[in-house]
Amino acid sequence: MSAIKITALRKSFNRVSVLKDVSIEVQKGEMVALIGSSGSGKSTLMRHLSGLTFADRSSPSSVEVLGRKVQKNGRPAKQLRATRARIGNVFQQFNLVNRLSVQTNVLIGALSRIPTYRSLLGWFTKEEKLKALQALESVGLREHALKRASYLSGGQQQRVAIARGLMQEAEVILADEPIASLDPESSRLVMETLQKINRELGITVVVTLHQVDYAQKYCRRAIALKEGEVYFDGPIEDLDTALLTDLYGTNIPEGSRGYQANELPEKLSDFELNPV
Numbered sequence: 442m443s444a445i446k447i448t449a450l451r452k453s454f455n456r457v458s459v460l461k462d463v464s465i466e467v468q469k470g471e472m473v474a475l476i477g478s479s480g481s482g483k484s485t486l487m488r489h490l491s492g493l494t495f496a497d498r499s500s501p502s503s504v505e506v507l508g509r510k511v512q513k514n515g516r517p518a519k520q521l522r523a524t525r526a527r528i529g530n531v532f533q534q535f536n537l538v539n540r541l542s543v544q545t546n547v548l549i550g551a552l553s554r555i556p557t558y559r560s561l562l563g564w565f566t567k568e569e570k571l572k573a574l575q576a577l578e579s580v581g582l583r584e585h586a587l588k589r590a591s592y593l594s595g596g597q598q599q600r601v602a603i604a605r606g607l608m609q610e611a612e613v614i615l616a617d618e619p620i621a622s623l624d625p626e627s628s629r630l631v632m633e634t635l636q637k638i639n640r641e642l643g644i645t646v647v648v649t650l651h652q653v654d655y656a657q658k659y660c661r662r663a664i665a666l667k668e669g670e671v672y673f674d675g676p677i678e679d680l681d682t683a684l685l686t687d688l689y690g691t692n693i694p695e696g697s698r699g700y701q702a703n704e705l706p707e708k709l710s711d712f713e714l715n716p717v
């Protein structure tokens with residue numbers, strides 16, 4: 442079953458076309474990098490998947506996640522809330538409630554599934570608290586559970602957001618530039634955490650990245666947007682220098698490696714031998 446299916450998506454802001462007839466399908470269990478230069482439409486595309494932005498109504502389009510409609514022809518689907526509950530979001534910033542503890546931030550992931558009176562009172566059961574600790578364990582942050590979220594580093598906060606997605610039992614995680622403001626070591630840890638939940642738990646991950654080298658290291662498939670159109674969609678190793686130059690002009694992000702046709706890596710481990 443496909444985890445994500447976007448058909449003929451068009452979006453304009455103030456009559457400027459930002460997404461032009463985008464169709465994409467992602468299978469369950471994939472980890473896909475969404476790349477492209479600044480302004481190419483990556484974040485806008487991600488927001489359509491979460492039902493935070495709606496397509497132009499003037500042309501037929503559809504966005505489905507986990508086989509359920511998120512929107513059709515630019516209108517929210519009836520079951521949007523239920524579908525959203527199965528999608529975890531990790532944003533570049535503003536991921537957490539700073540004044541709350543790390544554990545409570547993770548527990549927030551359960552809110553869509555608990556009765557309103559309990560969520561309003563902030564009551565969580567012992568089982569839920571234990572589950573939050575287990576989610577923190579999975580992202581390597583269990584010992585930070587009782588700290589205020591604001592005391593954690595940017596990279597740790599991103600991993601808490603991933604734990605919140607686990608608490609939510611999200612089947613799809615959408616990470617929009619999760620490492621854009623992080624140092625290389627924190628970036629590595631965040632990307633490894635996304636890779637871990639993808640490989641071990643089978644969670645579908647779509648991650649937008651400015652840094653092509655991280656896409657090359659952690660994702661097998663890339664989808665590249667250029668001026669609102671799908672410019673490339675395929676195995677990461679097919680992103681050669683010519684394609685990258687065409688995608689980014691001469692400003693290929695530092696550290697990315699365009700493979701020449703005669704030096705394609707044979708397997709993913711070739712990327713792993715190339716520390717970022």
Ligand SMILES: Nc1ncnc2c1ncn2[C@@H]1O[C@H](COP(=O)(O)OP(=O)(O)OP(=O)(O)O)[C@@H](O)[C@H]1O
Pocket residue numbers: 454455459477478479480481482483484485486
């Ligand atoms: N709410 C909005 N109102 C008007 N224009 C918008 C809005 N959101 C996005 N845009 C415009 O749409 C285009 C695509 O923006 P988007 O943020 O999707 O690109 P991006 O590829 O994610 O860029 P970046 O990598 O810099 O985050 C840009 O020209 C942006 O200015």
